[in-house]
Amino acid sequence: MDETTKIAVIGGGAAGLMAAGTAASLGADVTIFEHMQYVGRKIGITGKGRCNVTNACTLQEFMENVPRNPRFLYAALSALTPDDTMQFFESLGVKLKVERARRVFPESDKAATIVNALRKYTQGTKILQEKVTSVTKEEKGFIINGNDARIYDKVILATGGRSYPRTGSDGSGHRLARKLGHTVTPLSPSLVPLESPSPYCERMQGLSLKNVGIRIEKGGKLLYSDFGEMLFTHFGVSGPMILSASAHLSGESLDGVSLLIDFKSALDEKTLDARLISIFEKESNKDFANALSSLLPSTAIDVFIDASGIPPHKKVREITKEERRRLLSLLKSFCIPLSGFRPIEEAIITRGGIEVKEISPKTMESKICPGLYLAGEIIDVDAYTGGYNLQIAFSTGYLAGKSAAEY
Numbered sequence: 325m326d327e328t329t330k331i332a333v334i335g336g337g338a339a340g341l342m343a344a345g346t347a348a349s350l351g352a353d354v355t356i357f358e359h360m361q362y363v364g365r366k367i368g369i370t371g372k373g374r375c376n377v378t379n380a381c382t383l384q385e386f387m388e389n390v391p392r393n394p395r396f397l398y399a400a401l402s403a404l405t406p407d408d409t410m411q412f413f414e415s416l417g418v419k420l421k422v423e424r425a426r427r428v429f430p431e432s433d434k435a436a437t438i439v440n441a442l443r444k445y446t447q448g449t450k451i452l453q454e455k456v457t458s459v460t461k462e463e464k465g466f467i468i469n470g471n472d473a474r475i476y477d478k479v480i481l482a483t484g485g486r487s488y489p490r491t492g493s494d495g496s497g498h499r500l501a502r503k504l505g506h507t508v509t510p511l512s513p514s515l516v517p518l519e520s521p522s523p524y525c526e527r528m529q530g531l532s533l534k535n536v537g538i539r540i541e542k543g544g545k546l547l548y549s550d551f552g553e554m555l556f557t558h559f560g561v562s563g564p565m566i567l568s569a570s571a572h573l574s575g576e577s578l579d580g581v582s583l584l585i586d587f588k589s590a591l592d593e594k595t596l597d598a599r600l601i602s603i604f605e606k607e608s609n610k611d612f613a614n615a616l617s618s619l620l621p622s623t624a625i626d627v628f629i630d631a632s633g634i635p636p637h638k639k640v641r642e643i644t645k646e647e648r649r650r651l652l653s654l655l656k657s658f659c660i661p662l663s664g665f666r667p668i669e670e671a672i673i674t675r676g677g678i679e680v681k682e683i684s685p686k687t688m689e690s691k692i693c694p695g696l697y698l699a700g701e702i703i704d705v706d707a708y709t710g711g712y713n714l715q716i717a718f719s720t721g722y723l724a725g726k727s728a729a730e731y
Contacts, residue, residue, distance in 0.1 A: 336363030339700025485674025
């Protein structure tokens with residue numbers, strides 16, 4: 325470069341910080357515009373505050389976890405692979421660990437560790453706490469209006485989607501992109517809790533289940549199945565499995581869709597029935613309501629009694645084979661009807677965004693507006709839970725920052 329390239333990065337999240345630090349490391353003069361008080365707000369709440377940084381999988385396995393436009397991401401993920409991301413954070417002094425399903429977390433179990441590492445990486449940049457109101461392309465460069473009007477050679481737009489607006493993702497980046505000529509595909513929630521009209525959910529509110537199986541069906545057709553953790557809430561269901569399920573169901577009407585929970589997934593029906601018989605023999609003189617404590621969490625007992633139709637004060641020895649069968653069926657396939665998705669503001673990820681056909685996958689540069697680069701959740705790509713979405717932010721941010729500084 326004969327003269328230092330001046331680059332404006334709009335958005336101080338995962339993609340923006342990676343883009344800014346990368347561009348600065350290549351000699352560019354970088355300014356980050358972030359209208360929140362601190363950068364990295366959304367990173368700070370990911371993974372229940374632990375930050376699932378990436379997933380230690382192969383590129384092919386990664387692609388299988390991206391339901392929207394995976395091929396578009398090939399160049400970005402090749403430029404900064406999950407392994408590269410792990411090495412990157414370790415070079416910044418962050419010790420990492422790999423957990424179940426190859427999810428990668430900082431050893432500290434604190435998302436702040438990752439945020440502080442990215443702040444360290446962007447020390448060579450200027451950070452302005454400003455809301456960008458407009459970006460205009462002129463012959464001499466880009467005019468960015470915030471508190472003042474400033475001119476930059478290039479712009480990297482990394483403002484996120486519309487999920488978790490309290491962290492700064494308020495959809496403003498999509499408005500800026502539209503004014504620069506870009507198409508924004510319809511926005512909807514992904515990785516979001518699901519609503520249910522069932523009163524059982526509210527009655528079990530706060531109950532967290534681990535090592536359970538779920539099936540989601542419509543008219544007898546299996547739409548999704550999983551094993552892991554979930555949570556009952558006042559409005560329906562949430563937790564890791566439910567969030568993943570929502571990404572598979574996104575765009576579908578949930579009319580007639582049911583969630584079937586296997587409370588005893590480690591046991592087949594025959595084994596579980598034998599266990600029920602054994603429990604009932606030992607507890608034969610007890611009321612039915614008092615014989616379920618070894619089978620179920622206390623919060624779920626009254627719900628199961630209601631759903632089984634067995635009188636709570638009926639003696640266990642009087643329970644019929646048909647009633648035991650009903651209880652067995654509930655334990656293996658407890659049905660919760662689903663009615664809809666929670667609002668996009670409660671989603672972890674936004675589905676939809678800037679049309680990928682308008683972006684060069686090899687550089688992240690706009691095909692509509694040369695000198696403009698796009699990165700992160702603002703683009704129409706999203707993935708399932710497991711560290712994939714943060715990796716997409718890091719990879720697209722890295723490629724955008726590198727391309728903007730070098731070309």
